[in-house]
Amino acid sequence: MKKTTLLMAGVLLVLASCKSKPGSDKAFFDTSGMDTTVHPGDNFFRYANGGWIKNARIPDDQSGWGSFYTLYQDNLTKMRTILDEVSAKKDHPKGSIEQKVGDFYASGMDTLAIEKAGYEPLKPMLARIDAVKDHKELMGLLAENAREGNGDLIGFYVGADERNSVKNILVLYQTGTSLPEKDYYTKTDSITVNQRNKLAAHAATYFTLTGTAPDAAQKAGRSVLAIETLIAQSHLTPVEQRDPVKNYNKMSVAQLEKLAPNIGWSDVLSKMGIHTDSVNVAQPRYYQALSALLVSQPIEVWKQKVKFDYISGNAALLSKAFRDERFSFSKLFSGAKVQPDRWKKMVSMTDNGLKDLMGQLFVQRYFPAESKKRMDELVNNLQTAFKARIAKLDWMSDTTKQRAQEKLAAFLKKIGYPDKWKSYEDVNISRNDFYANNRSIARHDYQETIDKIGKPVDKTEWGMTAPTVNAYYNPTFNEIVFPAGILQFPFFDGKADDAINYGAIGLVIGHEMTHGFDDQGRQYDAQGNLKDWWTAKDGAMFQSKAKAVVEQYNQYVVLDSLHVNGALTLGENLADIGGLAIAWDAFKLTEQGRGDKKIDGFTPDQRFFLGFAQAWRIVNRPEIVRTGITTDPHSPDEFRVLGPLSNFDPFYASFGVTEKHKMYRKPENRAKIW
Numbered sequence: 001m002k003k004t005t006l007l008m009a010g011v012l013l014v015l016a017s018c019k020s021k022p023g024s025d026k027a028f029f030d031t032s033g034m035d036t037t038v039h040p041g042d043n044f045f046r047y048a049n050g051g052w053i054k055n056a057r058i059p060d061d062q063s064g065w066g067s068f069y070t071l072y073q074d075n076l077t078k079m080r081t082i083l084d085e086v087s088a089k090k091d092h093p094k095g096s097i098e099q100k101v102g103d104f105y106a107s108g109m110d111t112l113a114i115e116k117a118g119y120e121p122l123k124p125m126l127a128r129i130d131a132v133k134d135h136k137e138l139m140g141l142l143a144e145n146a147r148e149g150n151g152d153l154i155g156f157y158v159g160a161d162e163r164n165s166v167k168n169i170l171v172l173y174q175t176g177t178s179l180p181e182k183d184y185y186t187k188t189d190s191i192t193v194n195q196r197n198k199l200a201a202h203a204a205t206y207f208t209l210t211g212t213a214p215d216a217a218q219k220a221g222r223s224v225l226a227i228e229t230l231i232a233q234s235h236l237t238p239v240e241q242r243d244p245v246k247n248y249n250k251m252s253v254a255q256l257e258k259l260a261p262n263i264g265w266s267d268v269l270s271k272m273g274i275h276t277d278s279v280n281v282a283q284p285r286y287y288q289a290l291s292a293l294l295v296s297q298p299i300e301v302w303k304q305k306v307k308f309d310y311i312s313g314n315a316a317l318l319s320k321a322f323r324d325e326r327f328s329f330s331k332l333f334s335g336a337k338v339q340p341d342r343w344k345k346m347v348s349m350t351d352n353g354l355k356d357l358m359g360q361l362f363v364q365r366y367f368p369a370e371s372k373k374r375m376d377e378l379v380n381n382l383q384t385a386f387k388a389r390i391a392k393l394d395w396m397s398d399t400t401k402q403r404a405q406e407k408l409a410a411f412l413k414k415i416g417y418p419d420k421w422k423s424y425e426d427v428n429i430s431r432n433d434f435y436a437n438n439r440s441i442a443r444h445d446y447q448e449t450i451d452k453i454g455k456p457v458d459k460t461e462w463g464m465t466a467p468t469v470n471a472y473y474n475p476t477f478n479e480i481v482f483p484a485g486i487l488q489f490p491f492f493d494g495k496a497d498d499a500i501n502y503g504a505i506g507l508v509i510g511h512e513m514t515h516g517f518d519d520q521g522r523q524y525d526a527q528g529n530l531k532d533w534w535t536a537k538d539g540a541m542f543q544s545k546a547k548a549v550v551e552q553y554n555q556y557v558v559l560d561s562l563h564v565n566g567a568l569t570l571g572e573n574l575a576d577i578g579g580l581a582i583a584w585d586a587f588k589l590t591e592q593g594r595g596d597k598k599i600d601g602f603t604p605d606q607r608f609f610l611g612f613a614q615a616w617r618i619v620n621r622p623e624i625v626r627t628g629i630t631t632d633p634h635s636p637d638e639f640r641v642l643g644p645l646s647n648f649d650p651f652y653a654s655f656g657v658t659e660k661h662k663m664y665r666k667p668e669n670r671a672k673i674w
Helices: 044-055 067-088 097-109 111-117 120-131 135-146 190-209 214-232 253-259 265-271 284-296 299-317 320-334 342-353 355-366 369-392 398-409 434-450 498-515 536-554 570-587 604-614 622-631 637-646 649-655
Strands: 064-066 155-161 164-173 250-252 278-281 412-416 472-474 479-483 618-620
Touching: 044 604, 044 637, 064 067, 067 097, 067 342, 067 355, 067 618, 097 111, 097 342, 097 355, 097 434, 111 434, 120 135, 120 299, 135 265, 135 284, 135 299, 155 434, 190 214, 190 299, 190 320, 214 284, 214 299, 250 253, 253 265, 253 278, 253 284, 299 320, 299 434, 320 622, 342 355, 342 434, 369 398, 369 412, 369 479, 369 498, 369 570, 472 498, 479 498, 498 570, 498 604, 536 570, 536 637, 570 604, 570 637, 604 637, 604 649, 618 622
Parallel strands: 164 278, 412 479
Antiparallel strands: 064 618, 155 164, 250 278, 472 479
8 A cells, every 4th residue: 555645646745934033922824914804614625725725826837835835945955055065076975975966966967968878878778668569578577677767558656565564565556547547538528638639749849859750750659549448448546546455456477477478477477577476466456457458559659659768768868858847747637837947846856866864964953953852842742632532422332443543552653854874885986977876876776676575574774765745544554754854834833723733743643643543544454454453343433434524525616627536545535534623632731721821813723723724725727626636546635624623613613613604513513533
C-alpha cells in the first residue's frame, strides 16, 4: 500500500503565509484576510479566508497559491541560499556533501552546456530501440535499461510484504499510460477529448525533435495514443486501487509466468538484476493485458510507444525545446502559465535527487532543536488524546478497542529528519555533465531498491526528504512522519499560542494518526500486517459510518458541475474529521484551551478553528482542480475545512451555528467515528 499523505498526491502543493511579524500574541492569525460579511456557520472557509481569497493572485508559474504553495516557495529559497553558497566554491573535497550537492546544482544551472548537448545523450538508446526485431528483444532491452533508471512497461517498487511486514517484497503495479487515469482515454467531454488529442500531438513533437519526419511523427503520435488506450482498459480505477486486499496478489515467479507468459519474466528479471521467488502483483489484469498486447500489436507500434516513453522520461534533462514541450503538455492539467525559473527547478531536483545530502544541509541551518522538541510534545499529547477518544467510543466493543489501543501505542513517530543519513558514496557528480549526474543518481536509487528484495525491513528509512512540505502515514511501518519542511508557520511556530498550533499542526498530526484507522489503514494491525483485527459487528458499524461520510462529500460541488468523489477521498476525509477531533481534545488539555482569554477579540476556541482554516488558505486554477477531482484522494481545500467542521459539535458551540446556517447538519447526521 502506498503511503497516505496530507497533501495532494499528484501535484506538490506549497504555502503563502499571512503571518504578521512575531513579537506579540496577536501575530499568528491574519484578521485582515477574513470576510466577516459571511457568517461562520454558512461558510467558515470564506469567513476565515474570504478577504485574502478576493485579493489573491496566482503567480504565472504556479497552479495555485496560498498556504502550502508559499511555504514550499519559502523552502526553495532557503535551499537556494545553501546551494548558491556551496556551488560557488569549486574546491570542496571530492565526494563531500558540499561537492556533490554544489556541483549537481551547478551542472543543472549550466543551460548553455545542456543546450549544446541537445538530445545527444538519448541517441544510443533510441538506436537500440530502432534495432529491436520482436517483443522478446524489446522486453529484454527495457529490462536492461531499467538499471539506468529508465524502466518502462513494468512498474515496480520494493516495500514491506503487507502480509509479512518484517520482510521486503517486489511489488509490480500497473503503468504504461501518460494521462492521469484510465477514464481520460474514454471520456467524451470536450476538455478530455482535447487532452487526448494533445497527447498524440505531444508525442509527435518529441518524435520530430529527435529527427523523425513530420508526417511520420504525426502517425507515430497517433499510434502512441492508440496503444495507451488499449493499455488503459486493463487498469483499475483510482477508487479500486484504494482497496488493499484487492491489490495484494502474492504469487511465485512461476505463477507470474503463467499469468503473463509473453513478457518472459525469467529473462526480464535476470536482466533487471532481480533474484526472487515471489512477487506481489498489485494489479494482475494489467500484466495479463500487456502480455496479450505484446503479441497482438505490431512491434513497430510498441517501438514508437517505448521511444516516446524514453524521450518523455528524460525531457527535463535535455535542451530547451524538450523542456518547453514537456511543460506545454503538463500545463493542460496544472493550469500554470509559464515554467518556474530554472533555479527553482534545480533546487527541487537537487532535493529529490540527492535527498539526504541536501536534507542535512537544510536541517543544520533551518530546523532548530527546540522545534523538534516542541513537536515531540505535541505528537505525544495528541496520542494521549486519541487514546482517550478510543476508550470513550460508544459504538466499538472492548475487544476491538483493546487492539486499536495496541496499534496506537505502537506508532513509530518520526519528526524532522532521519536518525541516520544515507551517504550516496557510489554517486559520482561533476560540474559539467548534468545528464550523467542524473544517471548516476538513478543507478544508485535502482540498486538501493532491488538490494532490499527479500531482506528485513529497515524502519529507520524515510519516504520523504527533510525539506518536504508534507507529512505521511505508512501502514506497513505503522508510522507517522513529519518532515522539517512542514514544521513552519502557518502549521507550526514555537512563538504561536497553543490555539493556533493545535488548530494547524495539531490537525496535521491527528490527520496522520487517523490514517492508521481510516478505511484503508484500519485493515493493518499494530505490526503493519494486512490483517483483520476487528470483530465482525464493529467492522460493519465502521463501514456504515464511513458510507455516510462518502454520501456527505459526494454532495459537494466544484467548478459549478463537478462533484467531489466521496469514495476516492474517503480516507483523507476520515483523517481530516478524526484529526480535527483529536487536535481539539489535545488543545483542551492545555492552559489556553482550558481558559477564556481573548486575542484579537476571539476566544481560544475560536482561534483554534481560525488557525485550522488558515492552514488551508488556498486558491487553485480550474485545471488543477479538475485533475484533482478525478485523481486526487484529497478533497478540494475548501471542503477540507467545511466537511470536518460541519460534523464537529464544538464548532457549532464556538460560533453559534444553528439550523438556519448552511453548514448545519442535524446531530444524528454528523459523522462521529474516531
